Amino acid sequence: MTQNILNIDPPSGNNFTALKKTGLAMFSVGMLFFLISFTSVTEFSPLLFFTLSIVLPSAGALIFFFAQLKSSLPGVKKNGIQFMSATNRGLIGWTTAVFLTGMYILIYWFPELLENLIRIFDPLSFALNGNPSNQWFLYGTLYTIAVLVMGVRMLIHNRHSKYQIIRTLSVMFVQLTLAYLIPMFIQNGFFFSYFWPLKQEYLFPSSYEYLTASGGIGMFMFFWAAVMSFIATPVLTYFYGKRWYCSWVCGCGALAETLGDPYRHNSDKSLTSWKIERWMVHSVLVVIIVITALLWIDNANENFIFGEFVHSANKWYGFFISAMFAGVIGVGFYPLMGSRVWCRFGCPMAAILGILQKYFSRFRITVNGGQCISCGNCSTFCEMGIDVKSYAQRGQNVIRASCVGCGICSEVCPRGVLRLENGPPKDRFELNKEYLR
Amino acid sequence: MSENILIIGNGITGVTAARHIRKMSGNNIFVISSESEYFFSRTALMYVYMGHEKFEDIKPYENSFWKKNNIELIFDHVTQINTERKQVSLKRGNVINYDKLIIATGSLPNKCGWKGQDLQGVQGLYSLQDLKLLESNTRKIKKAVIVGGGLIGIELSEMLLSRNIEVTMLVRESGYWSNILPEEESQMISRHIRQHHIDLRLSTEAAEFIGDENGRVKSVVTKTGEHIECQFIGLTAGVSPNIDLVKNSGINYNCGILVNEYLETNIKDVYAAGDCAEFQNALPFRKNIEQVWYTGRMQAEALARTVCGNKTEYSPGVWFNSAKFLDIEYQVYGLVNMNIPGEKNLYFENEEGNKSIRIVYTDESVIGFNLMGIRYRQEVCVKWIWEKYSIEKVLENLSEANFDPEFFRQYENDLIKKYNSLNPGKNVSHGKKRKLVHSLFNNSAQSY
Numbered sequence: 001m002t003q004n005i006l007n008i009d010p011p012s013g014n015n016f017t018a019l020k021k022t023g024l025a026m027f028s029v030g031m032l033f034f035l036i037s038f039t040s041v042t043e044f045s046p047l048l049f050f051t052l053s054i055v056l057p058s059a060g061a062l063i064f065f066f067a068q069l070k071s072s073l074p075g076v077k078k079n080g081i082q083f084m085s086a087t088n089r090g091l092i093g094w095t096t097a098v099f100l101t102g103m104y105i106l107i108y109w110f111p112e113l114l115e116n117l118i119r120i121f122d123p124l125s126f127a128l129n130g131n132p133s134n135q136w137f138l139y140g141t142l143y144t145i146a147v148l149v150m151g152v153r154m155l156i157h158n159r160h161s162k163y164q165i166i167r168t169l170s171v172m173f174v175q176l177t178l179a180y181l182i183p184m185f186i187q188n189g190f191f192f193s194y195f196w197p198l199k200q201e202y203l204f205p206s207s208y209e210y211l212t213a214s215g216g217i218g219m220f221m222f223f224w225a226a227v228m229s230f231i232a233t234p235v236l237t238y239f240y241g242k243r244w245y246c247s248w249v250c251g252c253g254a255l256a257e258t259l260g261d262p263y264r265h266n267s268d269k270s271l272t273s274w275k276i277e278r279w280m281v282h283s284v285l286v287v288i289i290v291i292t293a294l295l296w297i298d299n300a301n302e303n304f305i306f307g308e309f310v311h312s313a314n315k316w317y318g319f320f321i322s323a324m325f326a327g328v329i330g331v332g333f334y335p336l337m338g339s340r341v342w343c344r345f346g347c348p349m350a351a352i353l354g355i356l357q358k359y360f361s362r363f364r365i366t367v368n369g370g371q372c373i374s375c376g377n378c379s380t381f382c383e384m385g386i387d388v389k390s391y392a393q394r395g396q397n398v399i400r401a402s403c404v405g406c407g408i409c410s411e412v413c414p415r416g417v418l419r420l421e422n423g424p425p426k427d428r429f430e431l432n433k434e435y436l437r
Numbered sequence: 438m439s440e441n442i443l444i445i446g447n448g449i450t451g452v453t454a455a456r457h458i459r460k461m462s463g464n465n466i467f468v469i470s471s472e473s474e475y476f477f478s479r480t481a482l483m484y485v486y487m488g489h490e491k492f493e494d495i496k497p498y499e500n501s502f503w504k505k506n507n508i509e510l511i512f513d514h515v516t517q518i519n520t521e522r523k524q525v526s527l528k529r530g531n532v533i534n535y536d537k538l539i540i541a542t543g544s545l546p547n548k549c550g551w552k553g554q555d556l557q558g559v560q561g562l563y564s565l566q567d568l569k570l571l572e573s574n575t576r577k578i579k580k581a582v583i584v585g586g587g588l589i590g591i592e593l594s595e596m597l598l599s600r601n602i603e604v605t606m607l608v609r610e611s612g613y614w615s616n617i618l619p620e621e622e623s624q625m626i627s628r629h630i631r632q633h634h635i636d637l638r639l640s641t642e643a644a645e646f647i648g649d650e651n652g653r654v655k656s657v658v659t660k661t662g663e664h665i666e667c668q669f670i671g672l673t674a675g676v677s678p679n680i681d682l683v684k685n686s687g688i689n690y691n692c693g694i695l696v697n698e699y700l701e702t703n704i705k706d707v708y709a710a711g712d713c714a715e716f717q718n719a720l721p722f723r724k725n726i727e728q729v730w731y732t733g734r735m736q737a738e739a740l741a742r743t744v745c746g747n748k749t750e751y752s753p754g755v756w757f758n759s760a761k762f763l764d765i766e767y768q769v770y771g772l773v774n775m776n777i778p779g780e781k782n783l784y785f786e787n788e789e790g791n792k793s794i795r796i797v798y799t800d801e802s803v804i805g806f807n808l809m810g811i812r813y814r815q816e817v818c819v820k821w822i823w824e825k826y827s828i829e830k831v832l833e834n835l836s837e838a839n840f841d842p843e844f845f846r847q848y849e850n851d852l853i854k855k856y857n858s859l860n861p862g863k864n865v866s867h868g869k870k871r872k873l874v875h876s877l878f879n880n881s882a883q884s885y
Contacts, residue, residue, distance in 0.1 A: 073632060075764030079599040080488035160764070162844040265490075271499065368840055369815025371759050371768070373730050374449075374497035375481035380490045393497055410842055412489075414761040416768055416812035419840050 017071060023064030030057025034117075042116045050120040054142075058149050065153045074160035076412050078381070086335070087262050093335040101332030103142075108323050111135035129184045140180055143255065147175040150258035157261075163407050163420075167247060171254035179251045188214060190221045193249055195228045197288045198349035200317070203229060204292065205299035234356055240422055241363025242353040243405025252343060255331065256383065257406060260339020264383035264408065267338030273385055277345050277402065284321060285351035291317055321346060340383045344402055354401030362422040363405065365398035367391065371417045378409035378418060392417050397428055441534060442744060443525060444468045445515050445682070446541035450711030450733035452476045452497075454539050455508050457741030464745075466507070467533065469525075471514035473565050475500055479543075480730055482568045483592045487599040518686040520704045537706045537744050540683065540694060541737070544676035544712040544728060546589075553646030554672070558654040561672040562593050571596075578602060578668035582657045584643045585674030586613050591626075591762050593671045594635050605636040605665055607643055607657075609674075619774045619782070622809055625790055626762045633763055646670055676728060678713040691715055693726050698750045700740045708744065710736040722756070722772055729758055755819045765791055770818040771805035773797050780804065783828070783859070785852040794852050798828040811848065812840035832856055832865045 033053035036042075042049040068077075086092040106114050114135055121133035121141060131137075151172040158164035178193035188211070196203035202225040211218035236244040246253045294310040330342025343350050357363055365388070372395070378388035384402040388409045391398040398409075398418070410418040442458055444451045447470035455466050481495035503510050514528040518540075524532050546561020548554050558574050561567060575581070581597050583590050586608040594604045610616060612623035613630060630637045642660045649655045656666045678693035689695045689703040693715030696702055700710045711733035712726070719725045727736070735753045742749040759768045772780075779799045786793040792810035796803060802825035806818045817838045821831050835849040850867055857863050 073764055078487070078489040082491055083488040161842060162846070163842040166844055366840075368812070369757070369819070370731060370734070371757070371815060373480040374478040374495075375484060376478060376490055376494045376497070377481075377484060380494045389497060407842060414766065415759040416766050416840060419812070419842060 017067055019067035019070070020064055023060045023062070023067055026060025026063065027057045028060070030054075030060055033057075037117045037120055038114070040116050042120050046120040047123045050123060053120065054145065058145055061149050062152055065156050069156055076160075077157040078377075078412065081262065081265065087265075089266065089336055093263075097332055097335045100334065101328055104328040104332055107135050107139050108327060114138065128181075140184075143251075144175055144180045146259045147251075147254045148172055148258075150261065151254075154258050154261055158411065161407075161411050164411060167407065168257065170248045171250075171257055174249050175251055175254045179254075186217070188218070188221075191251075192221075192224065193251060195225060195233070195349065197229075197285065197292070197352065198250070198252075198347055199225075200288050200292065200322070200348075204295050204314075206295075233352065234360065237353055237356040237363075238361050241361050241405050241420075242350070242357045242403065243363070243420070245353060246343065246350060246404035247406040250349075252326065252330065252347065253404065256334075256339040256343060259331075260334050260383065263334045263339050265338070265380050266336060267340060267344070267383055267385040269379050269382070269385050269387045271387075274387075277385070280345045281347065281351045281354070281402075284325075284346050285348040287317060288321075288348045338383050338385065340385075340404070343404065344384050350402070350404075357403065358399060358401040360425075362425055362428075363399075364421060364423070364428045365391075365403065365409065366419045366421045366423075367395050367397055368415075368417045368419065370395060371415045373415055375414060377412040377414065381408050381412050383408070388418070399429060440464045440536035442466050442537050442539070443533060443535035444539045444541060445525070446470060446543055446711070446713075447473065447476050447510065448479060448541060448543050448711065448733065449476075449730055450543075450737045451539065451541035453734045453737035454541065454710065454741050454744070456506070457738055458744055459506050459508055461741065461745040461747075465509070467509045467511055467535075469511040469513060469515055469527070469533075471512070471528070474510065474512045475503070477565065479563070482562070482565065483596050486568060486571065486596045515682060518682060518688070518707075520687050520707055523706070535706075538708065539740065539744070540688075540702075540707070540709040540713060541711045541733075542679045542682060542713045545679045546672055547585075547675045547677055548672060549674055551584075551643055551645055553648055553654065556646055556648040556654040556670075557652050558668060559646055559670040559672065561676075562589055563676060575600065575602060575669055580667045581605070581669040581671060582607060582643075582665055582667040583671045583673055584657070585672065586610065587673055587675060588614075588760050589676075590671070590673035591630065593673055594630070595633075595763050597669075597671075598633060598635070602669070603634075603636075605638065605667070606630065607638050607641045607659065609640070609642050611640050613637065613639070617774065619784075619795060619807065621784055621786060622767075622793060622795070622807060625786065625793060625809060626765065628790060629763055629765055643670075676712070678715065678726060680713055683709075698752075699743050699748060700736060700751060701743075708740055710740050720751075720753070722775060723753075731758065755822050757815055757819070765810045766808075766812065768808040768813055768815075769806065770813070770815060771797070771803075771822045773805040773807040775805075777804060781828075783852065783856050785848060785855050787848060787851075792848065794848060796828065796831065796852070798831075802826060803828055803831045806838075813838045814840045828856070829863070829865050833867065836867065 030053060033049065033056065037049050037053045081087045086096065118133050118135060118138050121138050124141065125131055125133035125137050151168050154168045155165055174193050179191055183189045183191050191199065201207050208222055211222045247257055291310060291314050294306050295314065298306045298310055325346045326342045330346065333341050372389065372392040374389055374393045376389050378392060382388050383406065384404055386400050386403060388398055405420055407420050410420060442464045444455055444467065447468045451468055455468050458464060458466055475496050476498065478495045478497055481490065484490040485492050485495060515525050516528050517526040523535050525535065526532050544563060546563050553559065560570055560574060562571060575597065580603045583594050583604060583606045586606065590606060594606055597604050612620065613627045615623045618626065627637060644658045644660045646654050647656045647658060654667065654670050656664050657670060658664055680690050680694055683690055683694055687704060688707060693713050694702060694709035695717055696709050696714045697717055700708050700714060702709055712728045714736065716725045732753060736751050739749045739751040755771050757770045761767065773795065777799065780797055783796045784793065794811060795807040797805035803821055806813055832853050835852065836847065839847055839849060853865055853867055856865055
């Protein structure tokens with residue numbers, strides 16, 4: 001007889017335990033202080049207000065998640081997600097969306113309104129890089145805290161799945177180091193984890209000049225950016241599919257897979273949205289390729305041919321695509337349209353990876369024989385809005401340009417039907433034999 | 438000349454028949470249901486109650502699918518079948534002529550004649566209407582009793598737990614689902630049920646249900662006289678074919694609608710399939726009535742061919758099934774716990790006691806796989822059973838069968854070690870991890 005090593009609290013008619021209440025109270029009070037920190041009262045003590053409005057809510061959230069450890073066994077945790085106001089586009093969901101959208105608008109275009117909030121980050125900023133804080137330090141710090149705190153939630157909710165644990169640790173680590181700490185220590189703030197065309201300017205002629213001017217390290221950075229975009233991307237995608245980047249490395253993916261996880265079911269699964277997605281994401285890709293090409297042509301001809309036109313096109317791209325789409329809508333609309341609005345409809349990097357994944361890759365999601373019961377969990381929790389079950393119930397491998405390989409479909413499947421696999425590209429589109437369907 | 442194909446029931450069986458008939462013919466297809474306007478996944482009703490999915494999410498096809506595929510859905514109740522005039526009557530008064538009729542009316546929860554079984558707060562769980570009733574029956578209650586183990590029993594328990602309702606489960610047998618699961622697996626699930634704080638009472642039967650002055654259930658009395666207080670009782674002691682419709686129609690029935698191996702009833706051009714059908718002669722090692730999602734689907738596939746003129750026997754091949762008991766997934770391929778003469782069992786369970794692999798074999802070949810908490814490839818297991826691989830050949834190639842996500846701990850080596858230790862002198866070793874492609878596409882793949 002084997003030992004039961006797992007113990008949980010019994011259902012008491014109310015699993016809202018004291019520990020959960022404590023965590024939630026700390027989080028709520030903390031968020032209140034966060035709002036208070038928009039006022040000049042923060043001048044009293046930036047450190048105190050940082051503690052109250054950043055550390056307190058983070059700690060509260062962590063306590064809440066740890067309390068969940070005690071009230072459930074390892075396994076799929078989706079109870080009530082379609083009922084809760086926060087996750088089902090209820091009042092709390094809409095409030096969260098307005099809050100996130102508002103924060104992005106303030107950070108991008110009205111940082112002066114954030115002045116008091118920015119100042120509470122001074123102690124941390126000085127400690128880390130010796131400079132006073134600004135809106136980008138505030139943004140990067142909040143972003144990283146969100147990934148880390150909600151990453152812990154992801155780890156706790158998915159503790160039965162080693163794939164999810166390793167993947168979540170990967171995005172948390174990459175965000176903390178490559179996308180937060182390292183750029184802070186190197187003078188030009190270079191991100192080793194973002195590549196053209198997601199970070200479009202990294203392969204612009206202006207970056208080439210700017211980076212190479214700073215000597216060997218700058219040369220290396222430009223070289224890194226070019227190699228990652230043109231060599232590593234196709235090679236890694238051939239072997240592992242799009243996931244090596246989108247759900248393991250990318251910062252946008254990191255936020256989507258952690259902060260965005262409670263909202264993943266809100267992505268639209270209809271055939272119509274798939275059509276819109278293909279048009280939009282490939283249009284953005286074409287636009288940024290054209291802009292990049294024109295900038296280089298122009299650069300080679302001393303701004304003679306396209307002149308002001310291409311530079312203003314680039315500016316508009318920066319405003320509409322990089323700021324509005326990727327930032328404001330991409331994150332602000334999490335609670336309304338799921339966690340991957342940007343990745344799905346706008347990201348040109350995702351578009352390239354998607355084309356590679358569909359036509360030049362060993363990656364697929366294999367369907368296990370005829371075991372699908374069409375329950376719909378896979379489709380419901382696909383953040384990219386792929387109707388996974390339409391493949392599974394036909395016994396057809398899932399090969400879709402948009403799949404980021406997060407593995408949640410496989411995890412929520414109650415019949416063990418789906419497996420993320422890398423295998424020979426030949427035959428990967430084949431249907432299962434009929435007797436198995 | 439296209440025929441009128443009329444299908445009663447829009448569950449997995451009826452809908453699969455309709456889809457396959459559409460693929461093969463230009464016949465007029467009508468699917469009638471009074472349960473729901475569109476096909477939904479019955480097995481997923483639990484996820485709607487638990488708040489994992491919305492009802493919209495458990496519909497396998499978008500609403501536009503049916504029109505696009507020229508399958509006409511009729512949301513109405515069939516009141517009568519007239520096999521002489523080849524007509525069915527609908528509740529709203531219409532009469533529809535058919536050339537061929539498929540009956541796929543599914544099941545109803547068993548009510549075993551308990552006293553008080555019709556009290557308010559006592560119900561089974563099968564249909565969409567049952568789910569709606571459950572919603573109102575379980576609102577703001579604290580304690581529920583589930584009468585009967587089995588799959589619906591544990592699913593209903595999980596549903597109630599998700600709403601923080603205390604659950605007591607009464608199981609007649611001495612182990613959970615012990616008529617299907619081997620001893621060790623049954624014990625594993627029994628332990629797991631208790632870990633979830635479900636009060637599992639084995640070898641316990643309900644005698645009667647007691648109501649309060651408002652006719653609402655307030656307790657259950659067991660056969661040993663014990664009273665258990667509750668505000669809800671879930672009846673999950675199996676399901677039986679839903680055949681009221683065929684009584685007085687001239688169509689022969691016993692427990693279910695009697696059919697031959699072509700799913701034909703005694704009346705020409707009338708067929709039955711899925712939960713409601715009963716085979717006159719059961720296939721070897723199978724039941725006369727198969728009440729499983731997969732068998733309903735496979736019966737419908739065979740039947741669709743027959744209806745389209747390509748007479749096809751129902752021959753489903755190697756048995757398979759799967760389920761999930763709270764957090765533990767279950768898969769079975771082939772013959773397990775069937776007491777086949779000469780069968781041997783190789784069983785491995787992990788230390789935590791929540792994952793296991795069982796291979797059932799004879800001196801000749803492997804005949805069954807039973808997996809708890811571990812996923813195996815159907816195609817590979819079925820091939821091994823079908824092609825009569827020996828136990829040692831299977832063990833050498835076992836990692837090909839593993840279907841768990843990447844990075845999961847694999848237990849194949851532990852199983853092989855166990856085999857070697859139980860069979861002194863044997864030294865089976867795990868062959869080099871062969872590529873999946875070899876197992877699926879080598880030259881013997883043609884012999885399926």
